[in-house]
Amino acid sequence: APGLYFVATPIGTARDITLRALDVLASADVIAAEDTRSLRRLMEIHGVPLGGRRLLSYHDHSGGGARARLLAALAAGQSVAYASEAGMPLIADPGYDLGRAAAEAGFMVTAAPGPSAALTALVLAGLPTDAFFFAGFLPSQAAARRARAEELREVPGTLVFYESPKRIAACLADLGAVLGGDREAVMCRELTKKFEEVRRGTLASLAGDLSGAAPKGEIVLLVDRARSETVSETDIESDLLAALETQSVRDA
Numbered sequence: 485a486p487g488l489y490f491v492a493t494p495i496g497t498a499r500d501i502t503l504r505a506l507d508v509l510a511s512a513d514v515i516a517a518e519d520t521r522s523l524r525r526l527m528e529i530h531g532v533p534l535g536g537r538r539l540l541s542y543h544d545h546s547g548g549g550a551r552a553r554l555l556a557a558l559a560a561g562q563s564v565a566y567a568s569e570a571g572m573p574l575i576a577d578p579g580y581d582l583g584r585a586a587a588e589a590g591f592m593v594t595a596a597p598g599p600s601a602a603l604t605a606l607v608l609a610g611l612p613t614d615a616f617f618f619a620g621f622l623p624s625q626a627a628a629r630r631a632r633a634e635e636l637r638e639v640p641g642t643l644v645f646y647e648s649p650k651r652i653a654a655c656l657a658d659l660g661a662v663l664g665g666d667r668e669a670v671m672c673r674e675l676t677k678k679f680e681e682v683r684r685g686t687l688a689s690l691a692g693d694l695s696g697a698a699p700k701g702e703i704v705l706l707v708d709r710a711r712s713e714t715v716s717e718t719d720i721e722s723d724l725l726a727a728l729e730t731q732s733v734r735d736a
């Protein structure tokens with residue numbers, strides 16, 4: 485059917501692609517990718533022929549021209565598949581401007597969903613999953629990074645960050661300084677790949693573990709929400725009253 489199809493691709497292991505994603509790639513009239521070479525390679529691995537179709541390069545800042553071409557294909561009643569370099573498009577990846585423009589123009593927008601590093605890390609970390617906040621990449625400048633951490637301090641959920649191995653040490657240090665070094669934190673590295681690692685600790689202990697060489701590979705950092713350690717006197721009082729009340733009801 486005509487419309488825009490966001491296609492998820494693996495975050496490491498090539499076989500982590502859905503059968504439907506392969507169907508969409510096999511049948512779309514137009515295929516666009518953030519990285520045409522890696523998508524071409526993935527299609528080769530899974531035996532999806534490109535045939536005579538066009539494989540266009542698109543990312544949100546590639547300019548209006550590339551987007552206009554894809555929108556024109558949609559207007560001509562074609563199906564357009566879009567994949568970013570890894571994982572779900574739009575999640576710390578391009579595709580947002582394209583999806584928004586397509587939706588505003590009234591075209592069907594759908595997805596062949598698949599792996600994403602954020603959700604994979606959350607599932608493995610052992611931190612609460614009832615509420616979480618995807619914070620993407622922190623700013624690269626220390627002052628801006630600390631200001632952002634300040635904004636995130638009271639978020640009532642697990643914080644999920646993407647980080648590069650080059651910056652992870654600085655990121656742990658700044659988060660520790662703002663959120664407190666004793667906050668529980670988990671570093672997930674190389675998910676779905678050969679050297680997958682989940683390291684649990686606190687912001688301070690993880691920073692300490694890294695004091696040697698910078699880690700290798702791709703990293704998701706998760707940080708527990710703020711825990712209120714101080715219990716107020718009125719809290720204790722009302723808990724006590726409630727307990728006494730239950731007791732007297734039982735005794736009556």
Ligand code: SAM
Nearest residue numbers: 495571572575577600601646647674675702703
């Ligand atoms: N769209 C992707 C997704 O859905 O997860 C994310 C793309 S973003 C440009 C790349 C970042 O995602 C990496 O720097 C890293 O923080 C995280 N990431 C991607 N693959 C990963 C993996 N296999 N293990 C750990 N983190 C990963």
